[in-house]
Amino acid sequence: MNMSSNIPARDAQPVQTASVHSRPALELQNASVVFGSGANAVTALTPTNLKMERGDFLALVGPSGCGKSTILKLVSNLLQPSEGLVLVGGKEARAKELRIGMAFQNPTMLPWLTIEQNVMMPLKIVSPFKETYRQDKTGAFRDRVHALLAQVGLKDFAQHYPWQLSGGMLQRSNLCRALVHEPDLLLLDEPFGALDQFTREELWQIMQDLYLDRKPTVLLVTHDLREAGYLANRICVMSARPGRIISDEPVNIPQPRDIGMIYSPAFVEMTQNLRELIAQVRST
Numbered sequence: 407m408n409m410s411s412n413i414p415a416r417d418a419q420p421v422q423t424a425s426v427h428s429r430p431a432l433e434l435q436n437a438s439v440v441f442g443s444g445a446n447a448v449t450a451l452t453p454t455n456l457k458m459e460r461g462d463f464l465a466l467v468g469p470s471g472c473g474k475s476t477i478l479k480l481v482s483n484l485l486q487p488s489e490g491l492v493l494v495g496g497k498e499a500r501a502k503e504l505r506i507g508m509a510f511q512n513p514t515m516l517p518w519l520t521i522e523q524n525v526m527m528p529l530k531i532v533s534p535f536k537e538t539y540r541q542d543k544t545g546a547f548r549d550r551v552h553a554l555l556a557q558v559g560l561k562d563f564a565q566h567y568p569w570q571l572s573g574g575m576l577q578r579s580n581l582c583r584a585l586v587h588e589p590d591l592l593l594l595d596e597p598f599g600a601l602d603q604f605t606r607e608e609l610w611q612i613m614q615d616l617y618l619d620r621k622p623t624v625l626l627v628t629h630d631l632r633e634a635g636y637l638a639n640r641i642c643v644m645s646a647r648p649g650r651i652i653s654d655e656p657v658n659i660p661q662p663r664d665i666g667m668i669y670s671p672a673f674v675e676m677t678q679n680l681r682e683l684i685a686q687v688r689s690t
């Protein structure tokens with residue numbers, strides 16, 4: 407399947423996936439996951455290889471239950487592979503203190519803290535920021551939080567509490583919190599799944615701006631093929647359980663991408679090809 411296209415983009419720049427660092431940001435080497443044992447064993451992931459360079463934005467798509475979240479859990483060290491290796495920045499995930507940012511479908515803001523305090527939280531608890539958090543007399547951390555909030559249009563909401571914000575505003579704050587500590591990896595698990603279509607598209611544009619500004623390495627799990635095509639520079643399709651990656655293709659559309667692009671014939675054709683591939687693997 408070829409996901410190349412001639413779709414025009416605003417202020418087109420080449421897609422940048424090449425690494426300036428020698429070690430991949432993330433590597434799965436024949437990593438497999440089996441839950442349980444004996445007759446109750448469930449193979450969630452067959453031996454899987456995956457490599458991401460720094461600054462890659464990879465979308466993982468596939469039928470329900472194929473192991474997408476399992477891969478996120480492996481990468482974030484919430485789960486150990488039954489066999490194989492998971493390397494983050496060249497070191498085993500379990501051997502390393504990981505600096506990871508995460509955003510899920512439901513923003514998990516602490517209700518008794520303001521948005522500013524919620525977004526600040528990773529700086530308080532994650533190295534190397536936590537060591538200097540208390541000595542931050544200049545307010546550099548606060549400035550960092552405010553700059554992020556301003557970038558996502560929440561400049562005037564820093565002192566509000568989570569219950570005073572809409573779902574879309576909460577997810578924008580959530581993205582700020584996931585990025586504030588400059589994570590080695592940003593893991594996104596259906597982060598826009600609970601939003602209405604207009605808000606979702608607005609958030610895609612905000613996510614794109616944040617990504618192009620900071621170039622974190624991003625692994626996005628989504629069921630929304632347009633979201634994958636709009637945001638990612640690589641799309642991996644997984645087979646039905648037991649999961650494995652059956653297609654790994656670049657999205658050769660220059661960034662930044664215009665949101666109107668998702669209605670263009672070439673983009674619709676690309677997502678249609680993905681849809682057909684997933685329909686095939688669901689029925690086999």
Ligand SMILES: Nc1ncnc2c1ncn2[C@@H]1O[C@H](COP(=O)(O)OP(=O)(O)OP(=O)(O)O)[C@@H](O)[C@H]1O
Binds near residue numbers: 474
């Ligand atoms: N703790 C567990 N014990 C047993 N089986 C599990 C466990 N966690 C996940 N599984 C199984 O592993 C498979 C992969 O699950 P996973 O959550 O990774 O799928 P997914 O692709 O993220 O699904 P969805 O798209 O529906 O969120 C599923 O069949 C699931 O039932």
